[in-house]
Amino acid sequence: MTRLKVNNSDHEVEAEPDMPLLWVLRDLLGLKGAKYACGIGQCGACTVLVDGVAQRSCVLPLSAVGDQPVITIEGLGGNALHPLQRAWIEHQVPQCGYCQAGQIMQAAALLQESPQPTDEEIDGAMAGNLCRCGTYLRIRAAIRQASSTMGGRRA
């Protein structure tokens, strides 16, 4: 049995050490927000925060997580919507939505590290998150708004 701290709750899971965190979350803990889209860490749909750092959970084995706290989209806002989620709704960002949990988690990591990111910093941080529906411009706008809401620069 492996102990895991996800969204501020302790869990015990029975899994092979090489099982990627993505599948631990989805299949063993029932947290379906992080998605499988490529399985090779190239699209970002599986992004979660591990000890505050954005990780591609599809290529992060359970054995590498240890006691680092994991935050998924389901736990991002606690009991309320996170400012990023509110901004995502206000800007009507998602189309099909499949990539968006990963986008939001990557954006959360960005704003934790850089609360007032420049446009170049936003593009650089988000370059690993694909959106086939093409919502990039609205993602940028939502990040700027959340940054402002959270005390960063004006949106």
Added chain:
Amino acid sequence: MNADAKAALHFSRRGFVGASGALVVALSVKPLARAATVPAGRPLTAFLEIGRDGRVRLWSPTTEMGQGTHTAHAMIIAEELGVPLSSVQVETAHPADPFRRNGNMSSGGSWGVRAWATPLRNAAASARAVLIEEAAAKFGLAPAGIDIVGGEARQRSRRLASIGDLAEGAAKRPLPEKPALRAEGARTLVGAKVDRLDIPAKVMGAPVYAFDMDLPGMVVACARLSPVFGAEVDHVDDRAALKVPGVERVVPLPGGSAVVARHHWAAMKGAEALRLRFKPTAHNRLGSDAISESMKAALSATPSAPTKHLGEAFDAAWDSAASRIEADYEVPYLAHTPLEPWNAAVRFNADGSLEVWAPTQAQDRLLGAITEASGLPPQKVLIHTTWLGGGFGRRLRDVEGIRDAVLVAKAVGKPVHFFWTREDEIGQGWYRPAQMARMKAALDKEGRLTGLWVRTAGPSMVMDFAAPATPIKEGGLDATSVQSLADTRYAFPNYRLDYVMRRQPVPTAPWRAVGSTQNGYFLECFLDEIARAAGADPYQFRRTLLADNPRALRVLDMVAERAGWGTALAPGRARGIAFVESYGSLCAEVVEASLQDGRPRVHKVTVVLDCGAIVSRDGALSQMEGGVVQGLSAALGEEVRIVRGQAENRNLDTYQLLRMPDAPTVIDCHILESGEAMGGVGEPPLPPAAPALVNALFALTGKPIRRLPILKA
């Protein structure tokens, strides 16, 4: 009620089951003579249900794939019926006659709103009429003074009853032949900016996709299929796969195998451990170079398939021309790459029925494949269409994918979540076809166009997609291969348009905007080459060719004006323009771009879309933005390379989708509601993006770009 409704099944579903006594209204141009009450199991032809609790459920004829049709449909219903938008819940219907067009239920061709706006409005107006009649009878009032407002029947400001209380009685009343519609001036939702109903769930990471399905007792099956198109299985060695912890069994499939396991990771590891051998095919050595050579040879071939543009006097114009411009253009196969790979949850129920949860754009095609694979009649099958994690046309055809899901569920006797890996999602084909075009333009000494010949050559998407049916005769015309060329508004003199079919074993299918994608690029970039040869401004050159078409001129002029065409630009930047009509809408775009270390940088895209009329303003805007990004993505880096009879680049590291750093800084969208018939919004904004970018780069460098993608691997 038809046979489907009579054989209504009892089944549990996500969401609420229509309560008995709910008012049900058929959604069709010819309304039912009598609205029906809903038994405990919902009749499969129910469209609009108004429950005792006043909530409204709309069974939409369309798939929600992020293009916003469910919200647009809900807006139409809410406004016409007189209920808050928040009280309308939308799901995609199971295929039945009222949801079909030309005998088929599917979501494509940008029909989702324009085909259903009027029937939906009529259905809501019918429901309102009988609810008002019921209120009038119940309260002894004249119907003329009653309206439905905020989900309640009211006589001016006097609240009479909620529609929930009126539904059962209203359901017994005959629906009006021609229901009275609300006045145009009273419309507050349609045309406005309205929040999408599906967005909150998507932002919260709710388990809404087929891939998120969890059924009690469910197992998981991961497919592994032949990378060579159409190869048959020769031998399966499953010993290593069966040793993977969590793997239960291996199920043979016609095109490979599926590994069944307790959870997805075990199934994937097992699939990877399979040793599969496939029989050789005739095309085991086929590569992209050979496909290109075949198309190039076809450009000079005879005979060709003619169109209505015979251009009989083209040869004379060409021979007597003061100058001649000729160019060959080429585009590669493109993959759709919805981020959600093919998957389906399948459950055979104890009562002999079969339920499928799948991300499909083509419910009837799916139903046909399910009945064939299961041996069950259609009345025993229920399809739940989930919200797609991307469609783009790929989910119009999952015949083998659903067949295999059903086969596995039959074999294991448990509910199954069946899925493909990304490698198969890209590798199995069904691409936007590769195609070439040879174009020849004759100019007189004043630089005026005197003749134009466009020949396209390549695979027939129509034939691939329709197989085993053969809708086109040998040597015939594939209309998608001349899409947006055959019905162009440009007044080309002595215009000859023809096509040469050269089929390949690589299967092709509709990709968002279909033939307008390659043909928009071919024509709009060649027009700029002609304009340059004629010493003409590309915008003015197009104006001349559209002189007799005021509707097109309005779109073209508006994009030029909004983009500041002709005004000064920062050094190192240039503008390109393109105009493409598709799916009933006219779209013109201007791209402002520069080159930075040889890489195109798009600063601004100006888009003007004349789609006649809109329902959801933000729905249209989001499709314009997304269409531009997808069009630019295809221009910059997308191509499927064929090597040894298979796709060489099968994952998202090597199939290059546009990423945020390459997205435009600004996409400035303008919706032109011209009052013409409602056109599509999902596809029309895509085709002009690539040629507008290429034309900007042509203006910048003087070098045409006759082959995509621009950044070839």
